[in-house]
Amino acid sequence: MDINDVIRTGIIDGINAHEGTVRATFPDRDDDVSTDIALMCAEQNFPRVGDSALFLFLPNGTEQGFCLGRYYHDGNTPPIPDQEVYVKKFDEDLSVQYDYRNKELTIVNAKNVVIRGDLYVGGVITSGESS
Template sequence: MSVIENLIRIGMVSSVDVKKHTVRVVFEDKDNLVSGDLPVIVPYSTKAKAYRLPEVSESALCVFLGNGIQNGFCLGSYYTDEDVPPVSNKDQVGTWFEDGSYVFYDQASGSLHVKAAGNVRIEGDLTVTGSITSESLKTKSIATDSITRAGEAL
């Protein structure tokens, strides 16, 4: 039974390796035993790539290969009574950050919401189809080489 009990474990992230995309996890119920470097599971990692690591002191759910806590994976984190979800709306899918920034899609309204605590940087061409509404435009002029409307240069 002890082998099965140790295959899936809950612990606390104790260190993060940003280059290897791994974490070490401490298991308080096992006398603060610390895992080896555990790769953090991502949704994709070949051509398209995802990058997000749990933070130190974040709860972690881990799975091990059956030969100790040195070989396994960190499946990710989960919400607790202290660390609650940022929203309680099943239609909103996104990422919310500690500084108040967020990017989320509201499936019910079909709206993409972006808020940045700092600047927003877009690299590449920008095409807007539809209206642009500004609630507080601070820039009085915009410098550009060309402006087109409905595909026609102005």
């Protein structure tokens, strides 16, 4: 098996949230459609149908492999192009951002923030927009 069969890019065309798998179409292989492929599971973050993703297959064929996840490309660029800012984007309207330089955590466009448990504040609470 050649390296082009082991590491491949494809387009997500189906998701099985109960099993933690995806199906993919491979445009470079005449739109060949995969069987269910396991997602890497460091966190629950399913790709969306239509997303480009990177796949790793075992050398014995495309029946066993893993979806390593989405990657940045021309149509999907980093939301904040700054290596000192961590961004967890949940959808177009909601993200959590951490600025390592300023040690500042920001929740962007959350409709509600729900806290279950105790909340301890060691500083001033203000209302309104931050600067």
